[in-house]
Amino acid sequence: xxxxxxxxxxxxxxxxxxxxxxxxxxxxxxxxxxxxxxxxxxxxxxxxxxxxxxxxxxxxxxxxxxxxxxxxxxxxxxxxxxxxxxxxxxxxxxxxxxxxxxxxxxxxxxxxxxxxxxxxxxxxxxxxxxxxxxxxxxxxxxxxxxxxxxxxxxxxxxxxxxxxxxxxxxxxxxxxxxxxxxxxxxxxxxxxxxxxxxxxxxxxxxxxxxxxxxxxxxxxxxxxxxxxxxxxxxxxxxxxxxxxxxxxxxxxxxxxxxxxxxxxxxxxxxxxxxxxxxxxxxxxxxxxxxxxxxxxxxxxxxxxxxxxxxxxxxxxxxxxxxxxxxxxxxxxxxxxxxxxxxxxxxxxxxxxxxxxxxxxxxxx
Amino acid sequence: xxxxxxxxxxxxxxxxxxxxxxxxxxxxxxxxxxxxxxxxxxxxxxxxxxxxxxxxxxxxxxxxxxxxxxxxxxxxxxxxxxxxxxxxxxxxxxxxxxxxxxxxxxxxxxxxxxxxxxxxxxxxxxxxxxxxxxxxxxxxxxxxxxxxxxxxxxxxxxxxxxxxxxxxxxxxxxxxxxxxxxxxxxxxxxxxxxxxxxxxxxxxxxxxxxxxxxxxxxxxxxxxxxxxxxxxxxxxxxxxxxxxxxxxxxxxxxxxxxxxxxxxxxxxxxxxxxxxxxxxxxxxxxxxxxxxxxxxxxxxxxxxxxxxxxxxxxxxxxxxxxxxxxxxxxxxxxxxxxxxxxxxxxxxxxxxxxxxxxxxxxxx
Numbered sequence: 099x100x101x102x103x104x105x106x107x108x109x110x111x112x113x114x115x116x117x118x119x120x121x122x123x124x125x126x127x128x129x130x131x132x133x134x135x136x137x138x139x140x141x142x143x144x145x146x147x148x149x150x151x152x153x154x155x156x157x158x159x160x161x162x163x164x165x166x167x168x169x170x171x172x173x174x175x176x177x178x179x180x181x182x183x184x185x186x187x188x189x190x191x192x193x194x195x196x197x198x199x200x201x202x203x204x205x206x207x208x209x210x211x212x213x214x215x216x217x218x219x220x221x222x223x224x225x226x227x228x229x230x231x232x233x234x235x236x237x238x239x240x241x242x243x244x245x246x247x248x249x250x251x252x253x254x255x256x257x258x259x260x261x262x263x264x265x266x267x268x269x270x271x272x273x274x275x276x277x278x279x280x281x282x283x284x285x286x287x288x289x290x291x292x293x294x295x296x297x298x299x300x301x302x303x304x305x306x307x308x309x310x311x312x313x314x315x316x317x318x319x320x321x322x323x324x325x326x327x328x329x330x331x332x333x334x335x336x337x338x339x340x341x342x343x344x345x346x347x348x349x350x351x352x353x354x355x356x357x358x359x360x361x362x363x364x365x366x367x368x369x370x371x372x373x374x375x376x377x378x379x380x381x382x383x384x385x386x387x388x389x390x391x392x393x394x395x396x397x398x399x400x401x402x403x404x405x406x407x408x409x410x411x412x413x414x415x416x417x418x419x420x421x422x423x424x425x426x427x428x429x430x431x432x433x434x435x436x437x438x439x440x441x442x443x444x445x446x447x448x449x450x451x452x453x454x455x456x457x458x459x460x461x462x
Numbered sequence: 463x464x465x466x467x468x469x470x471x472x473x474x475x476x477x478x479x480x481x482x483x484x485x486x487x488x489x490x491x492x493x494x495x496x497x498x499x500x501x502x503x504x505x506x507x508x509x510x511x512x513x514x515x516x517x518x519x520x521x522x523x524x525x526x527x528x529x530x531x532x533x534x535x536x537x538x539x540x541x542x543x544x545x546x547x548x549x550x551x552x553x554x555x556x557x558x559x560x561x562x563x564x565x566x567x568x569x570x571x572x573x574x575x576x577x578x579x580x581x582x583x584x585x586x587x588x589x590x591x592x593x594x595x596x597x598x599x600x601x602x603x604x605x606x607x608x609x610x611x612x613x614x615x616x617x618x619x620x621x622x623x624x625x626x627x628x629x630x631x632x633x634x635x636x637x638x639x640x641x642x643x644x645x646x647x648x649x650x651x652x653x654x655x656x657x658x659x660x661x662x663x664x665x666x667x668x669x670x671x672x673x674x675x676x677x678x679x680x681x682x683x684x685x686x687x688x689x690x691x692x693x694x695x696x697x698x699x700x701x702x703x704x705x706x707x708x709x710x711x712x713x714x715x716x717x718x719x720x721x722x723x724x725x726x727x728x729x730x731x732x733x734x735x736x737x738x739x740x741x742x743x744x745x746x747x748x749x750x751x752x753x754x755x756x757x758x759x760x761x762x763x764x765x766x767x768x769x770x771x772x773x774x775x776x777x778x779x780x781x782x783x784x785x786x787x788x789x790x791x792x793x794x795x796x797x798x799x800x801x802x803x804x805x806x807x808x809x810x811x812x813x814x815x816x817x818x819x820x821x822x823x824x825x826x
Contacts, residue, residue, distance in 0.1 A: 137668065157755035158667040161795055176755075199568035204589060207568055225568065274645045281638045286670075287655060303522040304501065306650075391521035391540075431525055 101168050105131050105143060105151060107233050112145050115226045117196035119144040121187060121210070123180045124201040126400040127230040128153070129328065134167040140183035141170065144192060152186055154179040180206055184213040184223075193218070196226035228405075235397050235405050236419040241329065242443065245399065245421055248285075248331035249441050249452035251324050255279050256335055256455045263462055265314040265339055269294040273307035273322070280324045289323035289330035289402040300336065301435040303392055303427060315340030317434045323402060330402045332423050333453040334439035337460040347459070349386065349428050350436050354457055356380035357438040360394055360408075360424040364442050364449035370412030377426045378410070386428045395423040398441060420444040421452065465532050468602075469495050469507060469515060472594050476509050479590045481560035483508040485551060485574070487544045488565040490764040491594040492517070493692065498531040504547035505534065508556060516550055518543040544570055548577040548587075557582070560590035592769075599761050599769050600783040605693065606807065609763065609785050612649075612695035613805050613816035615688050619643055620699055620819045627826055629678040629703055633658040636684070637671035644688045653687035653694035653766040664700065665799040667756055667791060679704035681798045687766060694766045696787050697817040698803035701824040711823070713750065713792050714800050718821055720744035721802040724758050724772075724788040728806050728813035734776030741790045742774075750792045759787040762805060784808040785816065 108131060112120045122128055122141040129135050131143065132151070136159040142152045151170040155163050156179065163172045175182030180202075187195050197207070211219050237245060255276050262275040273292040280288065295305030297316035305319070312318055321334035336353075338346065360377035374394040381387040393409030398421055406414040408422055416422070422444070427437030441452040472495060476484045486492055486505040493499050495507065496515070500523040506516045515534040519527050520543065527536045539546035544566075551559050561571070575583050601609060619640050626639040637656040644652065659669030661680035669683070676682060685698035700717075702710065724741035738758040745751040757773030762785055770778040772786055780786070786808070791801030805816040 160755075161666055162668070199572070200570075202568055204563035204566050204568055204571055205591075206564075208563070227569075270645070274642070277645070278638070278642055281634070281641070291651060302525055304526070391524075 101132055104233070105169070108143055108230050109145050111229050111233065112143065112196055112226070115196055115224075115229065117145070117194045117224050117226060118192045119187060119195045120226070120230065121180070121183055121195045121197050121223070122230055123183075123206075124198055124231065127198070127234070130234055130400060131230065132167045132170045134163055135328070136162055138179045140179035142183050142187050142190075142192075142195075144190070149190055152183070154183045154186065178209070180210050181213045184210040188214045188218055188222070194221065195223055196229065197223050198228050198230070199225035200228050232405060234399055236417055237399060237421055238419070241399065242419065242421070244327045244329040245331070245441070245443070246452055248324055248326040248329045249333070251280065251283055251285060251326055252322070252331035252333045253453050253455040254283070255322070255324070256320065256333065259320070260462060263312065263318055263337060263339065265312050267312050269296055269299070269307040269310050269312065272312070272318075272320070276320070276322055285324035285326050287325050289325050289332060293319065293321035295319045295435070298432055298434065301429045301431050301433060303429055303435065303437065312339060317346065317436060319435060319437055321437065321439065328400055330398050330400070331453070332398050332402060332439065332441055333455070334425055334437045335455060335457070336436045336438060337462055339462050342461065346434060349430070349434075350459060352381060352384040352386050353426055353428050353436045353438055356426040357424055357440070357457065360426060361440060361442055361449055361451060364416060364422070364424070364444060366418050366444060366446065367415050370406045370408040370414050370416070371410055373408045373416070373424070374410050374412070377424065381426065381428065389428045389430055390426055391429060392427065395425050397422050416444045418444050418446050465496055468597070469533070471597050472507055473509050475593050475597065476507065476560055476590070479560055479588075479593065481509070481558045481588050481590060482556045483551060483559045484590070484594065485544070485547055485559045485561050485587070486594055487547075487570070488562055488595065491562070491598070494598055494764060495594065496531045496534045498527055499692070500526055502543045504543035506547050506551050506554075506556075506559075508554070513554055516547070518547045518550065542573070544574050545577045548574040552578045552582055552586070558585065559587055560593065561587050562592050562594070563589035564592050596769065598763055600781055601763060601785055602783070605763065606783065606785075608691045608693040609695070609805070609807070610816055612688055612690040612693045613697070615644065615647055615649060615690055616686070616695035616697045617817050617819040618647070619686070619688070620684065620697065623684070624826060627676065627682055627701060627703065629676050631676050633660055633663070633671040633674050633676065636676070636682075637686070640684070640686055649688035649690050651689050653689050653696060657683065657685035659683045659799070662796055662798065665793045665795050665797060667793055667799065667801070676703060681710065681800060683799060683801055685801065685803065692764055694762050694764070695817070696762050696766060696803065696805055697819070698789055698801045699819060699821070700800045700802060701826055703826050706825065710798060713794070713798075714823060716745060716748040716750055717790055717792050717800045717802055720790040721788055721804070721821065724790060725804060725806055725813055725815060728780060728786070728788070728808060730780055730782050730808060730810065732780050734770045734772040734778050734780070735774055737772045737780070737788070738774055738776070741788065745790065745792065753792045753794055754790055755793060756791070759789050761786050780808045782808050782810050
């Protein structure tokens, strides 16, 4: 799907929401709709086909906007793009513009309103939520191909990291090797600060790689992702150094079973809450659910955390083309933790794992 | 200055602003006030000494909050920290809480208000701007020492990168070498995506390192920073490969003169606008100001972009302990660009450059 088709989708949603135009300031949404990747940008997307979409940015990005942005008129303004875009919208006789209240600060909205003639302010900006971000939940063909490539790179990095996972190496050294290899392979950056959590630190669900040294015996959890062509990967594997205790084996097997149950539940029409329950109920039967302290997964794409959320109470149904993570974990404070995570594409009939690195027990 | 002293500063500012408490959700502010570095956090800081400050986070961070947070009661809640903090504030009989409208989305404020009993909602949350972030502009002794270390690491990285700056190497390879060395030296991450912009790409003020290859003749601009112990560095140098043209030399000398004039202007009591003008006027005399398309500098600390801004019209006065960048540039579209940037500490009497790597002409 081209940017043009994406804009048509957004315009249809805007018309349905009863606004004249969208003023889009969330950068991944701007990129998705016109290809521009600069750090100061606002896109005005009018519903009427008589008005062209306008991308506003500043003088630092004149050349970049020209080369990247497709199908939009580029306006360079020496001020915050959201403010210049608001002025442009008012001058173009737009009268009701949708904005994403989840990605607009209270102060920014005030500034956007202050940029309007006084008589227009009331009701000019209408909160329409994450309308564009929600469209991004379902990936098109080009996006799926990029996400496949990002996920595959993640797997290659995991499959070749074992030489670095040795007692005495620091967590930071392991993450550095991973990240160096990622960059050499073409990743522009990591999609989030890599987690390398070893020994008792594996009980920290968000244990960023530290100066801690890998133990002779114990778990090492690696949770990392790359950004390739703009798209994020995300995967977690937990391996064991030295001989494991029976409790460690039992917890690992339970998390693996929960993760497989989560993956098996993924199909069009199931709710995020039901996928979460599929994984969580396995840990409940193993009397470990108390230690599964986060949700089962989230969408991923241009952003590392997108919708839909796979968590208790989420009624949003999965659709073909969505890419979500399935990542249950069990964390025993002061002892150890295990998490296993895959990226999964929702297909017409079920799910396809994009991160096929083995999830079987690995003892190094 | 300890976190306790910082909290006293913030409490005094809150009392002056006429609120009972601050509800702080901007993560660098939370970290500055209590040491906690997790990604979901809200700090309630009551003015009354009868109530203890409360840090709210979720179950992923139980152990981390216990080990990092100092002088605060930790509350673990299975929901967004800002919402749980709002509930806690209402239950603690607080009646008017300041929040930072520049770092709170319209949707988040609505959720925070919805967490209150209906009769309390009106006027409970009062916008008080970036009150805590503004306190952070002036660094204390411990912070200055950390910023010195981060800046010094940045200089060491620049001083040892020349072997990688050769015709035919890709910009991405140069940035990777820089970033690898940074991590080996202890940086946790880069403070922003490194800019390595070569040849005509040096005319892009924000030219992130790309697959473009360094030319036999032309400029290479390196703009990068590390994060060390939480604090960011930021510096830019522009070097020349091969023999330069007279125009290239002339532009370089003008930018250098502008940068030195900017640094020389820094002292307590001068406004951000006047520092900008000191640098800009040099380029005006050289008839190059038209191509200086951004502001002269910004504060830096726990965040890469903090206040004060050094830009036209900024009346904010510099104070001892502030750390700012001085980074004029000239960008001739399609031809080349030059930027030179230092981090500068405002002292009692003037300025101290924290990034003393040579700014003299370098031809490789």
